Amino acid sequence: MEAIRRGLVWLLVFMILQRGEAQLSENFYSNTCPNLESIVKQEVSTKFSQTFVTIPATLRLFFHDCFVEGCDASVMISSPNGDAEKDAQDNLSLAGDGFDTVIKAKQAVERQCPGIVSCADILALAARDVVVLAGGPSWEVELGRRDGLVSKASNVAGNLPEPDFNRVQLNTMFARHNLTQLDMIALSGAHTVGFSHCNRFANRLYSFSSSSPVDPTLDPNYAQELMQACPRNVDPSIAINMDPETPQTFDNVYYQNLVAGKGLFTSDEVLFTDPASEPTVNDFATNPGNFNGAFITAMRKLGRVGVKTGKNGEIRIDCTAFNS
Numbered sequence: 592m593e594a595i596r597r598g599l600v601w602l603l604v605f606m607i608l609q610r611g612e613a614q615l616s617e618n619f620y621s622n623t624c625p626n627l628e629s630i631v632k633q634e635v636s637t638k639f640s641q642t643f644v645t646i647p648a649t650l651r652l653f654f655h656d657c658f659v660e661g662c663d664a665s666v667m668i669s670s671p672n673g674d675a676e677k678d679a680q681d682n683l684s685l686a687g688d689g690f691d692t693v694i695k696a697k698q699a700v701e702r703q704c705p706g707i708v709s710c711a712d713i714l715a716l717a718a719r720d721v722v723v724l725a726g727g728p729s730w731e732v733e734l735g736r737r738d739g740l741v742s743k744a745s746n747v748a749g750n751l752p753e754p755d756f757n758r759v760q761l762n763t764m765f766a767r768h769n770l771t772q773l774d775m776i777a778l779s780g781a782h783t784v785g786f787s788h789c790n791r792f793a794n795r796l797y798s799f800s801s802s803s804p805v806d807p808t809l810d811p812n813y814a815q816e817l818m819q820a821c822p823r824n825v826d827p828s829i830a831i832n833m834d835p836e837t838p839q840t841f842d843n844v845y846y847q848n849l850v851a852g853k854g855l856f857t858s859d860e861v862l863f864t865d866p867a868s869e870p871t872v873n874d875f876a877t878n879p880g881n882f883n884g885a886f887i888t889a890m891r892k893l894g895r896v897g898v899k900t901g902k903n904g905e906i907r908i909d910c911t912a913f914n915s
Contacts, residue, residue, distance in 0.1 A: 614900040619712075619734035624704035628732075631713055634696040635720040638688070643839055646721045647785025648689030653718035654781070654893070655682055656711075658768065659750045661897015663739030663904060664710035667693060669911040670742070679747035684788060690911075692717055697910050710910035711736035715894050722890075725784050727841030728883040733894055737904030740913060754791045754856035758865040761858060768896045770889065776862055776871045777885035778893065782855070783845035784838065786830040789821035792855055797823060808860050810852035817855075831855065843883075846876035 620627045639645045656666040659676055666682065667690060668675045676682060677690075693714050700708050712734045723729045752764055758772075765775040795806040796818055805814050813835065820831055832838035833855045834845050845859075849872050854860030863872045875882035905914050 615733035615735045615895060615898060617731045617733055620704075620708060623707050624700065626703060627700060627708055627734075628716060630699050630703060631696045631716045632720050634699045635692055635717050636724065638692045638695060639721070639724050642688055644686050644688045645692050646725045646839075646841075647781075648686035649692045649714075649717050649721045650689075650781055651785065652685055652689035652693070653714055654778070655685060655751060656714060657893050657896045658752075658764075659747050660739050660741055661899070662711055662715060662736055662894055663897065663899050664693075664714055664736075664907065664910060665739040665742040667710055667714070667910040668742035668913065674744045675742040676744060676747055677742075679744040681747050681751050682744075692721075694910055697907075701908065706906055706908065708906070709736050709738045709904075710907050711738050711898070711904075713910075719890070722841050725839065725841035728887055730887040730891060733891060735898075735900055737899040737901075738907040738910075739899055739904050752858060754787075754858050755794070756858040757861050758868050761861075768893070770892055770896075772868065773871060773885055774889035774892060776868055776875070777882065777889040779859065779862060780843070780845050780875065780882055780886055782833040782859060783843070784841055785833050786838075787833055787855060788827055789825050789829055789831065790827055792817070792857075793821060793823075795857060796821065806857070806860075808852060808854075808864050813851075813853045833859075843875050843879040846872050846882065850876050 635645070635649070652666060653662070656662055656664060659665065666676045666685075668677065670678060677685065693710060696713050696717055697708075697710055700713060712732075715732050715734070715736065719730060719732050750764075752761055756764075761775050762772050765771070765778075770778070795809060796814060797804055799806040809817075816835070817831065821829065834848060835853055836848060837844045848854060849860060849863040852860070854863065862868045875885070907914060
């Protein structure tokens with residue numbers, strides 16, 4: 592009898608630990624806000640019609656949110672003291688268009704379904720919608736997240752991948768969130784859209800090593816192009832496309848670029864130069880369907896990271912401020 596009781600206790604503990612994933616569902620708002628997805632999609636499309644930056648900015652915002660405190664829209668919070676997540680050094684480069692996309696979508700949702708849908712869910716939907724708008728795959732988004740009650744700049748450092756990470760460092764960070772190497776390589780494919788600033792990769796051009804100032808894994812012609820766009824002491828606001836071939840299309844060309852020595856970050860190119868990840872890069876480079884399938888799986892898994900459900904968290908009325 593004691594063994595049965597212990598077993599039931601452990602089962603209950605396991606269910607509590609798993610409740611975040613278990614309580615997410617694709618039809619979470621089917622009764623309370625049935626038009627949710629069409630409302631968000633319309634707002635995302637409108638924002639996209641104003642600027643392409645909507646695409647990479649919104650997708651990157653989702654990544655940065657989920658990797659710190661989980662997918663709970665804590666990255667959206669504005670603090671008068673400048674000490675919220677968005678104020679951390681690693682988040683200062685997040686483009687304002689991503690925040691604006693979610694804010695506008697939330698306002699539209701509030702007009703039809705007041706106080707029902709979390710900012711976290713709207714961000715998850717918007718991340719899917721921008722991928723589709725850029726020509727990428729679609730998927731069903733699991734919903735039911737609540738918005739987090741903690742947003743601290745001090746929680747960001749050490750929780751986001753750095754541009755000089757190697758494969759082991761990337762795997763270690765992604766594994767914290769139950770994401771595999773395959774997931775990591777697929778999610779890295781988000782770099783097929785968007786841009787970065789010169790200071791994030793300048794060391795690969797001018798100070799890589801004592802024997803070679805230019806990273807030898809860079810294609811020489813690509814390195815020259817980067818040097819022309821990013822001379823020494825360049826304006827730090829200058830932005831460079833992460834995919835030099837099809838920067839406004841969500842496709843598998845990112846992986847073809849890695850094979851050709853045109854990965855912008857060390858953390859990109861290492862996926863091809865490391866023998867343990869090279870086969871996956873080659874596969875994604877030649878089989879767009881395999882990449883799309885792996886990306887969908889990884890995005891759904893990413894969307895479950897650290898979610899707050901049930902009585903945890905809140906449904907923010909304004910995505911930039913806690914209700915209280």
